[in-house]
Amino acid sequence: MANLAALLAARTPPPPPPPLDEDWIREMTRDMSRYAGTYQTTLTPPSPHPSFTIDIDENMDTIGTRIWDCSVLMSHQFFHHMKLIQQSSSTPPANLLNLSGRNVVEIGSGCGLLPIALSKLPCNAPSKIVATEYLPSIINHLENQVKKNDALVEVRKLDWFCSSDVVSCSSSSDTILMSDCTLDPSESPVILDAIEELVVRSYESKFRNCSVSSTSHTDVIVGYCLERGGTARFLELASSRLILSPVLSFHPSYSPTYRGKERYAVVHMCLKPSVLLDRISRLGIDPTSFSNFYNNISTTSITSSLPPPFPS
Secondary structure (H helix, E strand, C coil): CHHHHHHHHHCCCCCCCCCCCCCCCHHHCCCHHHHCEEEEEEECCCCCCCCEEEEEEECCCCHHHCCCHHHHHHHHHHHHHHHHHHHCCCCCCCCCCCCCCCEEEEECCCCCHHHHHHHCCCCCCCCEEEEEECCHHHHHHHHHHHHHCCCCCEEEECCCCCHHHHHHCCCCCCEEEEECCCCCHHHHHHHHHHHHHHHHHHHHHHHHHCCCCCCCCCEEEEEEECCCCCHHHHHHHHHHHEEEEECCCCCCCCCCEECCEECEEEEEEEECHHHHHHHHHCCCCCHHHHHHHHHCCCCCCCCCCCCCCCCC
16 A cells, blocks of 8 residues: 555656646646626637627527537638738648638628628628527527627527428538537438538529529538547548648647647548539539539639539
């Protein structure tokens, strides 16, 4: 027993917990009381726009009624990228997130921090933001947070397992967002089916409206935690259907590692042309006509690079 005590005493003490002002690594602490009460995060747009604070009520009732670190990181990252875009004298650097004029749909919005933050962008702002959830209790909580922060965000029901929900949210989307929803490996195929359906139906709507000059490519931006049980499966399945490219330039205060491990990443996705063309064809659209439409879309994707064209 004495030897055991000596060994324990000689062990290297664990690293101290992360500082609480780094609000995207709260999950590394064990004090669950942090999820009870009001969560606040301050976002800083480029000058001359003033900083502002978002207030979110949290509780432990469900996983959707508390703030997850990844949504905080993504919120700050969009504002950081807005600064970098504003500072660019001509063409913005590659892999920056630019939502200017786009219609945005987030799946699995939870408390709504990310869509609320995006609604406050003073420049490069989306035209429309839709936040979605599936349980009535979470939807009600989400609506309350949107009202509390006086945000121009539409709240809608979207259950990944309900195809009619997915279709109803797809027609006006230019950008699909998702933050830290890869907890369960068994849900990865369903999530990807929903993402694919949103993208395909978005392109269908744009094609049938026949307005190439005002149309954007449909993008997907996913923030994920590498430690979640479903992340590896999600990325494996996603790579078979979508083209993935990392989004760079994290917020400068964010450290991508903690205790030697990477925690979060943000990736830009676009549906592979072969997958999109196959799905579009099944909707009764002539493949050649759609290929010409797709290749002539004049505006860029959410990043500064276009998705690949269809073969001519």
